[in-house]
Amino acid sequence: MSEKTNPTRKRLVDAATKLFYAEGIGRVSVDAVAEKAGLTKRTLYYHFKSKDDLIAAYLDGRDQPNLEQMAGWFDAAEGGADKKVEAIFTNLARVARHPKWKGCGFLRTAAELAAMPGHPAVKAGARHKTNFEKWLAGALSSHDIAQSKMLAREIVLLMDGAFSSMLIHHNPDYVNAAGHAAATLVRARMAGKHAA
Amino acid sequence: MSEKTNPTRKRLVDAATKLFYAEGIGRVSVDAVAEKAGLTKRTLYYHFKSKDDLIAAYLDGRDQPNLEQMAGWFDAAEGGADKKVEAIFTNLARVARHPKWKGCGFLRTAAELAAMPGHPAVKAGARHKTNFEKWLAGALSSHDIAQSKMLAREIVLLMDGAFSSMLIHHNPDYVNAAGHAAATLVRARMAGKHAA
DNA sequence: GCTTGTATATTCACTAGTTGGTATACTTAC
DNA sequence: GTAAGTATACCAACTAGTGAATATACAAGC
Known part of the structure; x- marks a missing residue:
């Protein structure tokens, strides 16, 4: 088996x-x-073979479900790419209100294992974040957004900042602020525009 | 005493x-x-009185030194507010290369204590992040930047995202990308401009 | 100057419980 | 019978926190 x-x-x-x-x-x-x-x-x-092995299996198992969650929110949203990106944050702000929400498991694990940078669970987290960034760049690109790779990275940074700020402040305003900033960045590159 | x-x-x-x-x-x-x-x-x-008490004292003691570090980088940088903000990230990318760098202690502690949201150390972390955001809003405002509060929050989100991404990827490119995005956001609001 | 009293500060030895991991044996399916 | 999978029982090391004794400082009384 x-x-x-x-x-x-x-x-x-x-x-x-x-x-x-x-x-x-x-x-x-x-x-x-x-x-x-x-x-x-x-x-x-x-x-x-060890607890570390189990931790890595835990994060590996979360990669696909998390990506599908994000993609689902993106696809279900009405409007242009800016609205679709903002919808990811809006949905995130909503679920983050739930008392069982405890931040991003990948980031939290990386934080706990900061002293062990080569740990397989940290690598699994990095892989997931890279997968998400690549998916987002592809999704933006197919919505005719210029410089989709750079933009995807900026949105990932805002999202990880939103996870972190929400975890420390327990205030969804930070998540919504990140969503607003992300939508602004998308609009700046819509319709073939290009920025500095 | x-x-x-x-x-x-x-x-x-x-x-x-x-x-x-x-x-x-x-x-x-x-x-x-x-x-x-x-x-x-x-x-x-x-x-x-307990280990938790000691953890809170650890983070309380890091509040001022961290703020002074950031303010020092901002003040020392040449150029306009955009360059000064970007300098914070550039310096962060530099120190984050050091093998002893292990991310943001406030965020890492909040991640470890995610199951205890009212923990005094989490509150100390939230206070520090709020202090930083307020200092930044004031610094931007005195450089004639419009909507400095909203902008400060966006920059804080990018910075916390940079901390998190750097911790999981061990790649300073993420920090520099955040700095670039932050500088772009500052420029969009320089000279009395206002955004959507 | 000496003794005594008292609050602060520090140590040694200990508890009661938990931790990741393992040696060994049993059970079941084929 | 053999091999994969599961269980009981165990270990040595480590954990946060404590009880009781001690050391130091400094002031008051005489």
Whole structure:
């Protein structure tokens, strides 16, 4: 059976996802993950060689669902590319109000593992952020936006700033301000314009 | 003797600052802080009622030095407000290359404590970010920049995004891209202009 | 000058619980 | 019978926090 579809392994990753996101990787023991999955720790260590390995699996598993969430918000929004980009932030501000929202799991994990820059989970986070930036550049480009790569990067910076500011202030105004700034940047490059 | 200037307390906060910033608050034990300060753990618990209290003292102590660092970079830069803002990011990109750089301590602590939103250290981080935003709005305003408050917030978002992206990618290009975007936003509001 | 009292500051030794990880044995499917 | 998967029980190290004793400083009483 494939590593990815193994049902026991999936149960463990699902349990890890819930606990690691809710509490942070350092505050969750492997015992707690095993118990949440209804398995023993020894079984966990049969499927993962270490806690670090499990953390990386947790983030790898969030890459596609997160991208689809963002793309879904973008696609569902009415209006031009500026409105579609702003819709991502508007939706983000809405879900971030929920008490279970605890920021961006990729950024939080990178922050916890700042002393271990080569950690596989940090690399998984970097891959996800790169995937998002590439998807966004492609989406902007197919809406006839000039300099879509540079613009995508600026929007990613605003989004990561929004995640961080929301986490520290617990105030969605920051997320909406980022969305407004992002929409302004998009408009500045719509209809073939080019900036300095 | 004042709580702030007590030399033993200062030794403890200094030791905590080095260790917490280098390794993260969850990965540093109070024993390690006491040992680094050349004191026993029991003495630490004489000056601080808990580890959480010590973490908050660590961040409170970083507020002013960090603000002065940013203001110093801004003031020292040649040129208009756009260049001065961009200089903050340019300097940030430079110091972030150093292997000891581990991101923004305020944001990293908020990320580690995401499950405890009312934690005094998270509040200290929010205070610092607010202080920075206010200082920046004042500095922009005195350089005749319109809508300086809104602009300051946008720049703060870009800066927190730069901290986060740099931490996950370990690539200063992100910091410079944020600086470029920030300078563009400043220019759009220079000389009495106003935007949408 | 000496003693005594008191608040501050510091240490040693300890607890009770948790941590990531493992040695060994059992169970089930083929 | 063999191999994959799961369980029980365990370990040595580490964790935040504490109890009791001690050391230092400094002032008051005489």
